[in-house]
Amino acid sequence: MKEIKLFIGLILFLIALFFLINQKNDQEREKEENINKHRFITVGKLKKKGRHHTDYVYYYDGKKYIGTVKSPMVGKSQQHKYFYVSLSTVNPELSRIDLSGQIIDTAQIHSSGFREKTMTEILNDTMSAIND
Numbered sequence: 001m002k003e004i005k006l007f008i009g010l011i012l013f014l015i016a017l018f019f020l021i022n023q024k025n026d027q028e029r030e031k032e033e034n035i036n037k038h039r040f041i042t043v044g045k046l047k048k049k050g051r052h053h054t055d056y057v058y059y060y061d062g063k064k065y066i067g068t069v070k071s072p073m074v075g076k077s078q079q080h081k082y083f084y085v086s087l088s089t090v091n092p093e094l095s096r097i098d099l100s101g102q103i104i105d106t107a108q109i110h111s112s113g114f115r116e117k118t119m120t121e122i123l124n125d126t127m128s129a130i131n132d
Contacts, residue, residue: 034088035096043103043112044085044095049074058085059113060092067095074099080125082109 044058044067054074056067067085082103087095103109110116 031094032096034091034094035086038089038091040087040089040092042085042087043082043109043114044097045082045114046074046079046097049076049079054079056083056085056097058087058095060087060089062113063092064113065092065095067097069097069099078102082114 040060042058042060044056046069047055047057049071052071053068054071056069058065058067065087078099083101084098084103085095086098
């Protein structure tokens, strides 16, 4: 009797796991469809790499947004660099960053909502990078 309960519990756990994975895939698919249907391309900046995820910042309609990409996709040399971000105009919080090519055109970076840093900000960033 105990073995049957254990077997039924295992089956229920596997079914629940299947539905959770399927739901996550559906959410990701809906996100991609939304971005593709209502696409706007801007520039985003990668922030400090975390253990599992790396955040990136981008602007849309003058508002700052933060997106996340899995860290294994981000090289250390890509941190604090600029890349294209595709986002949904209907829901700008839905975005994906394209790490295939770095953006170095300062006019394009500034027109995407990023401003030039003051000397104090540059020194603070430098000191922060040295301490990391």
